Amino acid sequence: MKLKLNIDPDLVAMMAAEIKAGEKAVSAAMREAGSGLKSDWRAQITGAGLGRRLANSIRSQTFPKSSNSLNAAALVWSKAPVIIGAHDTGPLIRSRDGFWLAIPTPAAGKSTKDGRITPGEWERRTGLRLRFIYRRRGPSLLVAEGRLNTNGRAVASRSKTGRGLTTVPIFLLVPQVKLRKRLDLARDAARAVDGVPGLIVANWVDGKLG
Numbered sequence: 001m002k003l004k005l006n007i008d009p010d011l012v013a014m015m016a017a018e019i020k021a022g023e024k025a026v027s028a029a030m031r032e033a034g035s036g037l038k039s040d041w042r043a044q045i046t047g048a049g050l051g052r053r054l055a056n057s058i059r060s061q062t063f064p065k066s067s068n069s070l071n072a073a074a075l076v077w078s079k080a081p082v083i084i085g086a087h088d089t090g091p092l093i094r095s096r097d098g099f100w101l102a103i104p105t106p107a108a109g110k111s112t113k114d115g116r117i118t119p120g121e122w123e124r125r126t127g128l129r130l131r132f133i134y135r136r137r138g139p140s141l142l143v144a145e146g147r148l149n150t151n152g153r154a155v156a157s158r159s160k161t162g163r164g165l166t167t168v169p170i171f172l173l174v175p176q177v178k179l180r181k182r183l184d185l186a187r188d189a190a191r192a193v194d195g196v197p198g199l200i201v202a203n204w205v206d207g208k209l210g
Helices: 011-047 081-089 119-126 185-209
Strands: 058-063 073-078 092-094 101-104 131-133 140-148 166-174 176-178
Touching (some): 011 073, 101 176, 119 166
Antiparallel strands (some): 058 073
């Protein structure tokens, strides 16, 4: 007697199709989670008043890049990690030389380079010399003898008689400063991780219905 067993439908084919569906679902879920976290971080940065340029430093990428996988992963990072990290942790900042931190006042204006203007750059730009004033209470000062223009910036006086000449505080000098924590990136990251299982299930079901 010869027995023949036929299995309909083909279980091997069904398992292969299910694995393929799983790979697509996991990869799609990680793409959504990564993209969502990138958007949340960017919104948090702009909401903290740190600007669109810094927000756009947040990028995301899914791996593998060109295929689906049950082990797919998403990476979200910043191209300005030092700045982002500082606003995320609120560190205590000290001078690298162990002296003063020079905090520019509005009269100092802005740097022509990235970051805050330094005393050396300010002197080169204006042609004025800074003078140190020590104060026992409150921050010490770097001041200059000049005048304020219509934009509220200190510039050299053009008057030969000294009219309008005044002592203008250009920099506040402090030994250290505590940067205020303005971001909570871990909160959004934890929310994204918690949402991954639901995204996988949703994409798996959508794939079957499609």
